[in-house]
Amino acid sequence: MNKIWILGAGQLGAMLKHAAQPLNIEVRPVETDETATFDIAANDIISVEREHWPVTPATEQLTQHSSFLNGPALAELADRASQKKLLDRLGLATAPWVDVKQGHSAEQLFAELGERVLLKQRSGGYDGKGQHWLKLSGSAEQRAIPQDWLDHCIAEQAIAFDEEVSLIGMRHANGDTAFYPLAINQHHEGILLATVSPVASKASLQGQAENMLGKLMDSLDYVGVMTMECFQVGDKLLINEIAPRVHNSGHWTQAGSSLSQFEAHIRAVADLPLVQPLVKTQSVMLNLIGVEYNQQWLSVPGVEVFWYGKEVRAGRKVGHINISIAERSQLLASLAQLEPLMTPVYADAIAWLIKHLD
């Protein structure tokens, strides 16, 4: 293998490249708007850091190449409707849903799914964008399907979940799989804000989760890392959505595991040995969203900062902080020292993290 090309050059691509360097493997993230003609060697490998991409000369070169991995799987998962249909076919539990077509009305959706219905655009949405809530007892806007969304969205029953969790797994070409422990995730305004993993109280759900994601990866003959975001309702998991890539809720693995999700993906696509990732200690991650860099974060013991070098804009993922501190009193002291160095929304996130520590 010469090198690994990654469609997309955001922070996930950068972290894939970073994780591959100790293995002396070259990774080339590609911006979708690049105009070059890429010299892709026969034994190169092409993967992705994103599930949606514009059709451009760059993405066409990569995705049409014979070395592009998981093409059909990526296509099937990229459209929420075909994704939900696949999950239904496999008997994997998800939120009850309807494929919203021309002629559908909000009233029909309320009748089928209940008083609160979440419309999700079939493709392109992320960070909670591309969502539209329908509420039977809501405003006029919440009692009508946006006209241009017909044929372009799905409708889901609102799930009153106890918790949002995610499972990240890896599958190699020979079918072998391995999984990280479940992570619990807190979102803020539709964007992941904080993660804790592992969580002892979720261990009883691990088997169920691995069966679900394993079945999905096998059915797609998928090679690489895949993420399954779930709602926990009592002792049942409902799949929210699938990301066929490394995921924000797995960044903790850089500090808290012997194998980061990024290295795991590289190993899978490069057909290197699979190994069960070990956990060093219960780990937390705080997502840096739309905040300016604060050098003082570096003064907190155990804080491991990843700053993406992106222009800071509201609602934009600009970095993350991993903390994997084995000793409880040190972890609490570090979180207490970190809190005043961050904006107020993180105080809630830190309180939530502390509540979920084993």
Add this chain to the structure above:
Amino acid sequence: MNKIWILGAGQLGAMLKHAAQPLNIEVRPVETDETATFDIAANDIISVEREHWPVTPATEQLTQHSSFLNGPALAELADRASQKKLLDRLGLATAPWVDVKQGHSAEQLFAELGERVLLKQRSGGYDGKGQHWLKLSGSAEQRAIPQDWLDHCIAEQAIAFDEEVSLIGMRHANGDTAFYPLAINQHHEGILLATVSPVASKASLQGQAENMLGKLMDSLDYVGVMTMECFQVGDKLLINEIAPRVHNSGHWTQAGSSLSQFEAHIRAVADLPLVQPLVKTQSVMLNLIGVEYNQQWLSVPGVEVFWYGKEVRAGRKVGHINISIAERSQLLASLAQLEPLMTPVYADAIAWLIKHLD
């Protein structure tokens, strides 16, 4: 600060660059034989990954620049004679020694230092090269100082040490310091083969070690990471030698600390906040010396491989394996799984590692 230039582009430079990437800091390791004229910005910083370098256009550009850090300290430490004189002046214990001048004889050295005397070239030696043993009851070669070594070497009393340990510390421009726990080191044919850190039984020496290295760094107004290699004789430490840089015996920090020695050096030279590194768990490192890459190492849980991409030659450092596994039975199982995947010399190293686990 624009970027950090590093004199030398070996694996230490590469790992400094790797560690700086999550901080979004650019590091430019420079091969000593580069012919370019470097565009060094006024607020760039220049540091080193090696203590000896040839005089070349590249090294002259870097070392003459006003942003070159620790120049006088590096010069004083690079020559073993001036290094030993400095340690003597500071009252820091080292092996009894003599500066070997024209006219010195082996007999004089035996009289001054005892029956076994180790000659060490004043500059350029590493991995045990540049050493010549003198033994009163040895061969003819061992009872004579090589002619061309006069004025160019020091002579040390052979120390019957219990253990070889090293301390790696960091000092910032404001004088603040922090230290890793002592590491114990096993050498093979003059080259570091294995490291364990922390080691509970060495905790009683930590204060003594920190006082010694702290005093040295303060006296030199040194900024960055510095390594102090010592002999342990009972409850006393004798300094063997100083490396004014990140060091092989500190690679374990990549897997076993919240702050790797590489990031620590970057923070110090870039005047970012200093922080006390935390230890995740007792860690071990195996140095890969002159061995071919074995992909099967990746199949062992907890094995974290750094492969430098250098041509494999006997006695050459080509990579390292870090292992930071919290759970003892898993650590032992992984070491047992790793052993047959390595050459016989590593069986002894692994046995030695296991003997020194807490």
